[in-house]
Amino acid sequence: KNEVEQSPQNLTAQEGEFITINCSYSVGISALHWLQQHPGGGIVSLFMLSSGKKKHGRLIATINIQEKHSSLHITASHPRDSAVYICAVSGSGGGADGLTFGKGTHLIIQP
Amino acid sequence: EAGVTQSPTHLIKTRGQQATLRCSPISGHTSVYWYQQALGLGLQFLLWYDEGEERNRGNFPPRFSGRQFPNYSSELNVNALELEDSALYLCASSWGDRSNQPQHFGDGTRLSIL
Secondary structure, three states: OOOEEEEOOEEEEEOOOOEEEEEEEOOOOOEEEEEEEOOOOOEEEEEEEOOEEEEEOOEEEEEEOOOOEEEEEEOOOOHHHOEEEEEEEEOOOOEOOOOEEOOOEEEEEEO | OOOOEEEOOEEEEOOOOOEEEEEEOOOOOOEEEEEEEEOOOEEEEEEEEEOOEEEEEOOOOOOEEEEEOOOOOEEEEEOOOOHHHOEEEEEEEEOOOEOOOOOEEOOOEEEEEO
């Protein structure tokens, strides 16, 4: 069973700051997902990656397969980025077996 | 393109009753996943359906069950409700049955057990 650890658990920053959220996992995976959950509960999939780096607007996600580690970066953070960011992994068995989730990072961006 | 839709948004039940939650996947998606997000426990995988079959389930008792219909929509049934079943239940869908496909989430059904 994969163990997914995220850090930090809580992060408060000022608008404009560069944000980094880290995720590590214990067993080889086929893909890693970064998700965003707003207070209402709905979840938005930000990235799915299995190698390298992806960028979408102010968001950047990287993964190091050898080190079993991924980071999510937010550049020029804004109060609307305030949300819970969740790292999740898909198994390495080929077939989908449901995601295994980290506990999430609660991010607050103050104006 | 319509996203994943779940109904109802909120559901209030009492202990011992049964609850039925519904999910309509994105058009063209054949896989449906159910997840539970209980307070303090984080998101946990419940069930996975693909092409009408249950393909995998998480570490939940048999009173959590469901099915997938020919149009790929899905129901989650929870029997003999217990207080600890109070949670947000999220449905996600993806194309195909491979783990390297992105999952698209609905807004969830909040189930409260009194």
